[in-house]
Amino acid sequence: MLTKRWSFFGLALGALGVVYGDIGTSPLYAVNQVFFGHAGVTATPVHVYGAVSLIFWLLTLVLTGKYGDLLNTVVFADWIFFGLTVAGLFLLRKRLGTPEGFKTPGYPWLPAMFVLIALAVVYSVVREAPVRAAAGAGLLALGIPVYFIFKRATRRNAVTRG
Numbered sequence: 001m002l003t004k005r006w007s008f009f010g011l012a013l014g015a016l017g018v019v020y021g022d023i024g025t026s027p028l029y030a031v032n033q034v035f036f037g038h039a040g041v042t043a044t045p046v047h048v049y050g051a052v053s054l055i056f057w058l059l060t061l062v063l064t065g066k067y068g069d070l071l072n073t074v075v076f077a078d079w080i081f082f083g084l085t086v087a088g089l090f091l092l093r094k095r096l097g098t099p100e101g102f103k104t105p106g107y108p109w110l111p112a113m114f115v116l117i118a119l120a121v122v123y124s125v126v127r128e129a130p131v132r133a134a135a136g137a138g139l140l141a142l143g144i145p146v147y148f149i150f151k152r153a154t155r156r157n158a159v160t161r162g
Contacts, residue, residue, distance in 0.1 A: 035047070035051070046150075046153075057139075065132075069129070069132050072125050072128070072129040072132040072133065072136070073132045073133075073135050073136040073139070074136070075121065075125055076122060076125040076126070076132065076133045076136035076137070077136045077137075077139065077140055079118045079121040079122050079125075080118070080122055080140070082114075082118050083114070083115050083118025083119060083122070086111050086114045086115050086118070087111075087115050089104060089107075089111050090108070090111070093107070
């Protein structure tokens with residue numbers, strides 16, 4: 001009986017380590033790089049707000065579900081951006097042509113396959129975990145007003161300085 005209890009605590013500690021290792025270190029790494037990394041960002045109210053929001057979202061995600069649920073939410077959002085980033089390569093090439101020194105391995109087939117794989121991953125999460133996919137889409141949608149607020153504040157600061 002005693003070994004079963006210790007086995008349970010060992011497994012629980014290991015699971016916590018996996019969740020923290022996957023989800024918990026990203027915001028901590030970002031905060032470290034913002035304030036102590038090579039970027040040398042000063043601790044302005046905007047930067048502190050951004051760092052605190054990372055920790056807030058980390059706690060929100062960790063406290064709202066099991067690891068598989070969290071993974072589905074994050075995978076859904078990640079792969080949307082992975083696919084859009086690579087799809088942006090096609091737009092960049094259309095606008096700029098093929099600038100000297102700008103080579104893409106396997107262009108256009110390899111990037112096109114990556115975009116299709118990204119679509120398949122997103123579709124898979126929507127099919128297998130529609131509630132978590134909706135939660136991921138909701139979290140992404142929450143970023144839209146934040147983007148416009150910061151865009152307006154940046155424009156206002158540029159006008160005041162200029």
